[in-house]
Amino acid sequence: MKFWQRAQNAGFKIPELPTESRERTFPDTNCVILDGKLVASLIADQCKELGKGRKQPKLAAILAGEDPASQVYVGSKGKSFANVGFASETILIPSSEASSDKLIETIEKLNADVSVSGILLQLPLPNKMDEAAITARIKREKDVDGFLAANMGLLAIGNFKDTFLACTPFGVMVLLAAYGINPAGKNMVVVGRSNIVGKPMALLGISADSTVTVAHSRTKNLPEICRNADILIAAVGKRALITKEFVKPGSVVIDVGIHRDENGKISGDVAADVRYIASALTPVPGGVGPLTIAMLTMNTALAAWN
Amino acid sequence: MKFWQRAQNAGFKIPELPTESRERTFPDTNCVILDGKLVASLIADQCKELGKGRKQPKLAAILAGEDPASQVYVGSKGKSFANVGFASETILIPSSEASSDKLIETIEKLNADVSVSGILLQLPLPNKMDEAAITARIKREKDVDGFLAANMGLLAIGNFKDTFLACTPFGVMVLLAAYGINPAGKNMVVVGRSNIVGKPMALLGISADSTVTVAHSRTKNLPEICRNADILIAAVGKRALITKEFVKPGSVVIDVGIHRDENGKISGDVAADVRYIASALTPVPGGVGPLTIAMLTMNTALAAWN
Secondary structure, three states: OHHHHHHHHOOOOOOOOOHHHHOOEOOOOOOEEOOHHHHHHHHHHHHHHHOOOOOOOEEEEEEEOOOHHHHHHHHHHHHHHHHOOOEEEEEEEOHHHOOHHHHHHHHHHHHHOOOOOEEEEOOOOOOOOOHHHHHOOOOHHHOOOOOOHHHHHHHHHOOOOOOOOOHHHHHHHHHHHHOOOOOOOOEEEEEOOOOOOHHHHHHHHHHOOOEEEEEOOOOOOHHHHHOOOOEEEEOOOOOOOEOHHHOOOOOEEEEOOOEEOOOOOEEOOEOHHHHHOOOEEOOOOOOHHHHHHHHHHHHHHHHHHO | OHHHHHHHHOOOOOOOOOHHHHOOEOOOOOOEEOOHHHHHHHHHHHHHHHOOOOOOOEEEEEEEOOOHHHHHHHHHHHHHHHHOOOEEEEEEEOHHHOOHHHHHHHHHHHHHOOOOOEEEEOOOOOOOOOHHHHHOOOOHHHOOOOOOHHHHHHHHHOOOOOOOOOHHHHHHHHHHHHOOOOOOOOEEEEEOOOOOOHHHHHHHHHHOOOEEEEEOOOOOOHHHHHOOOOEEEEOOOOOOOEOHHHOOOOOEEEEOOOEEOOOOOEEOOEOHHHHHOOOEEOOOOOOHHHHHHHHHHHHHHHHHHO
């Protein structure tokens, strides 16, 4: 598997799932639960195990401003790193001090710091800063989010031994592999074309021999296009947009969306009725979310080790 | 038009075609001839005109080995540059002297030479050298072929003011624009997933709001998938593979293939019968081929001017 090359070079293996996990279905359905939380925990175990006797990976997260969701994200990332014995530090920059110059200076310092394996610049940035221009200052070799043009370009040309893959689509590929779902020769439809999910997901699908379609807000006949999918990736950012009318019976559906309603209940881009016709589906929560953090941990290990 | 941003910043305009050219059809059909040669000549005129009083762009082409087709290509590129008043030189390295070290040394010298705007490393390289590793040594700012991971990555993340677009897909986008064919909301199917045509073409299609499908040798039901296309890009490298069974009536077909038969006759990936059902089609020769060279000329001008 091409996407796994760099991980493999560092000693990681595609997690093997016990049969009962592979066959667990949503209640009253034949739809297999693609348990991202489980796969994430197995990746975490490998991080811990492979870390023995190796350089301790360290993540430096830059948190500029006071966005509450960002504070939660950065906090949970730090916890995941601690759980596997990796180091992490958070550099807090209050909005009042958060200028482009200040952020670039911070990044340059972390670029030069040999104790730092990976740098994460938490988005969104406050004060209407140019996020792309500031992100671009992160050293390619420490871009564990895989957001840099240089890493996306390495993915595009198929250099899997050097690139950092964006964590969410990387996690989706691992999940499919762990459940024995081979994308080769299948129709993969990616709904959404963001730089951090849709586009790298499409490039990963192409490299795995899928016939890949990228659909988005300007797509006509979206339900019809989605119904062509053997593997449907919903990364559209609209709650429950993908209903059963969008899904071919027996297909595999991956829900990248995370939405929180007024009661704090979390759900995704995929509606509840899809489980009655898909053959496998990621739950939300417990699907792609935990995997994204696991892949960030792994990318930081790869930055430290190879 | 996003893909045109860098060209626009340098003063280039999408070529305007006279009505009679836009309406010219293949004999006995209603299928418009997408005249790449004409659009290429209008791009060349702009290179000449905009070059007045500006720094003279210069291409340095490295030709390693004695491949006859490569000699022809490099020769015709040189001629196109001379025609618009741009400089070009060819550095010949015979097979007997063509080592990785020698090529990298040559590239480093050209990277540092301020008189050289663009560097072209003609492929294939002899002596089983690592083409990707050697190409990667070209300075991003002189990569007028747009082959580097760094430039492909800028395209992927949508930074159109800095990237160099790969010449063939760049030419296809210009051709569509010159004929008033807007890809937004249309289904674009790209057959072929090479780094120099298929993948950058797909990324350009996505940025132009097409719903893009990338098909390839592992695709099942290729004719059916192609028949979904409003714009079909054939970059498959097999003579006449795309027959009328692959084409939706009224669609636009772009033929990127170039094949020469035993009698020297040139034809493409698209069979002759397609013109009876497509609404527009590029001829081979005289379609995408001349445009590719025109875009190389333009990219070298962009390297010199902005």
